Amino acid sequence: MPELPEVETIRRVLDERFRGARLVGLEVRCHRLLRRPDGRESFASALVGRTLVGVGRRGKYLLFRWAGEAPEDELVLVSHLRMEGRYREATNQDLWGKHTHLALFFADGRVLAYDDVRKFGTFDLLRADELSSFPPLRKLGPEPLAPDFTPRVLGERLAHVGRRPLKSALLSQDVVSGLGNIYADEALFRARLHPLRTAGSLTPEEVVRLWTAIREVLADGLASGGASVRSYHALEEAGKFQLQLSVYGREGFPCPVCGTPIRKLRVGGRGTHVCPVCQPPSSPSEVAPGTPERG
Template sequence: MPELPEVETVRRGLAALVIGKTIEKITVSLPRIIRTPDDVRQFCMMLEGYAIDAVERRGKYLLLSIGPHLLVSHLRMEGRYGFYHREDPVEKHTHVIFHFTDGTELRYKDVRQFGTMDILPQGRHQELPGLATLGPEPLDRSFTPEVFIRALRARRSGKIKALLLDQSLVAGLGNIYVDEVLFQSGIHPEASGPELSDRQIVALHRAIVAVLTQSVELGGSSVKSYVNGYGQEGGMQHQLNVYGREDQPCPNCGTLIVKTRLGGRGTHFCPTCQPLHD
């Protein structure tokens, strides 16, 4: 958390708020957020004086085009951006501030302090290991059922939930939406991914696209601390069928939702609608 819908919502907000703004200076109070370059002063000098030209997304990564550079930002668990005026009080856990020449500021806040920022040359984002191994974008037209079937068949083994969380299969899915798409497609999280039938994989593909599309339209899920660039919560948390609903009735059949742990992750499913064996 945040996952693809939340990062896409943040991207859209930032695109509306900061594109065209020129960075006057940058304040960094937690140096370990900055990974590349490993010198915070160099990080600031590389970006200061340039305008933000574009804000894009790849998987769960935000990509900000700033002059000849690409700022790659990963929010990890609880990182978030907020847009402020210079006179606004700086909140606790604010670690990076981009001060713009017009008196506004883009502030990065991260309670857990797991987020990262890297500067790369434009057009060379694939040099960052996390980006280099990402699978297809699930909301891109190129992500077809046929592509998904081939990718899943190429895996020799693995439980389907673990495979969906592996960003090299499909980019952007996390714990919340994997539970939701498995429920919508009627597939048990412990089912063997490569052994799913074509029919099941097509149903799973359809669920991935449908759930992520709905969540983007609703502004993501504010399950914990997530808010968009305007400080607003999303609305998808009110539409979740299984995630966070353990011991509550399944919306389809009334069976109580079960929560287990799979690969160290909390996993929610309906034992009736998602049988392990047909």
């Protein structure tokens, strides 16, 4: 699943290329992607004729903002890519692929296509004034690169989830928004924290280390255009952060710091990569129970 750096990279590309473009057509071939309003015709009739005034982001959600006749008439198309969703700028010749489910047609002749192998992605169309009360967005935790995301905020969020494994806490979007498997593993490695530590067991110094690591790894991911693992591309561009990964996807390879083979655990059902030397649990009492380690 694309995480914050990947979604933000996509947002920047979409905003740069399509901001100011007027929509003249919309075709949907997979009805189940549309959650609100329920119906192809409702989406098309609401959006066609509007101008895209910008593309925003909250957590892993893309926010396409469409101008109305008055500021209060602005609509927002909320898009979540889930596991395999991706956007691409298409031509009439290559528009409808096997996994293409939605196409936006603009007045200047350009087409933005949405492909999704698993059909897990979602689209919700809202009035701008409904955005703050939209449940999936309202439940999100703080943006980890925002100025108001401080070590104190992170510590309070982790304390609130108490006995939950640290890795699971970081993946919970109501604790910190935008983190996923790749960047959680990398942040925990940089912070020298074991993923099975309980979220509430961190000392103030460890919270600062984790806060620093989260922000640094996300910034590095953004600077590299994200990590192209599996299907991720920012339209036609592949990311490069996968070339800098220290632990994620590197089971059996030597730790870049100490040389110990990276191990893979399962934490909350998610594959998790860890260096057993650089990321030791401080004590047995600080390890969340019931999650076995594998090989």
